[in-house]
Structures are given as structure tokens and as C-alpha cells.
Amino acid sequence: MRPICLRFRFASMCALALLACFVPAAVAQSTSQVTVHLDPSQTQIHWTLQGNMHTVHGTFQLKGGLITFDPASGVAEGEVLVDAASGQSGEGARDRRMQSDVLESPRYPQIIFHPQKVSGTVKPGDAQNVTVDGTFTLHGKDHPLTLALKVEADAGGHVTASTHFVIPYVAWGMKNPSNFLFRVDKEVAIDVEAKGTVEGLKP
Numbered sequence: 001m002r003p004i005c006l007r008f009r010f011a012s013m014c015a016l017a018l019l020a021c022f023v024p025a026a027v028a029q030s031t032s033q034v035t036v037h038l039d040p041s042q043t044q045i046h047w048t049l050q051g052n053m054h055t056v057h058g059t060f061q062l063k064g065g066l067i068t069f070d071p072a073s074g075v076a077e078g079e080v081l082v083d084a085a086s087g088q089s090g091e092g093a094r095d096r097r098m099q100s101d102v103l104e105s106p107r108y109p110q111i112i113f114h115p116q117k118v119s120g121t122v123k124p125g126d127a128q129n130v131t132v133d134g135t136f137t138l139h140g141k142d143h144p145l146t147l148a149l150k151v152e153a154d155a156g157g158h159v160t161a162s163t164h165f166v167i168p169y170v171a172w173g174m175k176n177p178s179n180f181l182f183r184v185d186k187e188v189a190i191d192v193e194a195k196g197t198v199e200g201l202k203p
Helices: 002-031 092-103
Strands: 034-038 044-049 056-069 076-088 110-119 128-138 141-153 158-167 188-199
Touching (some): 056 110
Antiparallel strands (some): 034 056, 056 076, 110 128, 158 188
């Protein structure tokens, strides 16, 4: 019986040793995660569409945003959600055509960005430049998108991020609203100034 007992003790000690190695690693991984909550009331989304007669400016409304990422690997998840029906330019007839013919918001009510990878360092203090790779869902279709962001966070957990990018909406299968008099570009420029809170940043 003694050899069996010794083998059992040895196996138990090995199992405990392995557990002791893995548990701290798992705890370290969970505590290193950074979480960003975007505030819809403080976030501004502007769009600009160039035309042959004049430039059209408008806005969208952020519905919500939650992003988590591992600073070591950059692996990210979450979503940034925009209400497609909130898109407006301040001109009623034009906005109704945009909603019904271009965005088709009754059929595709959400515009979503799913982050997958964060490259760069975010820490409290001065502004830093980071890139976020992810998937942009517009008009019911997914498209790869890389965002270049300027991010500034403070020690109190407040964060501001700004980005500029261009959406080739016609190439992505959406209708060009041009007519024989007024012609517009096939790409729309987007500028975002987002504010929110951040947890898990290390100095």
C-alpha cells in the first residue's frame, strides 16, 4: 500500500503546484483588463458630405459604447452603437430621403463598431495616439475598419477620444443620393469626439 500512497501524494503535490502556477496568472490577466464606457450625452458624431453646389453637414447620436481590452496583447471586444435613425442634416426633406433611400434605417436601425485589437499605450496624463482595428457594421453588412484615435485620460478615470475616418458608402452598397442638378461624393467623412470613463489604467 505504501508505494500507491506515495504515488498519490506525489500526484497531489504536482497538481497543487500546477494550480499555484496558473491561478496567479489568471488573476493577473483579469485585473489587467481596461474597460471604457462611452457617454452618449457627451459624445459628438459629425458627418460631412461634399457636393458640387455646397457641402452638407450633419450629426448622428451615440446610443451606447463599451470597450474592454488587454493592454498586454491588445485583444479587444465590446461594441460602439449608433442609432441610424438619428442621422440628420437639419433639412427635413433631405433627411427623410437619407433615412428612407440611403441608410434605410427602418430596415437597418443600427450602426455598430466592434473593436478587435488596440495598438498603442493608453495611460493617464498626456494624449496618446492609438489605433483600433475592428468591424464596422453599416446597412446590414460588416466591413473591416481601422481607427486612428487621439486618446487622453486623467487620473480620475475620465477619458476623451477623437478620430476622423472616411466611409465609402457607395462602394459598400448604399445608394448615391445625387441627382442631375446636385451631385455629391461617394464617400462621407466622419468626425467623432467621444467622452466617457475608463477603469484599469496603470500609470
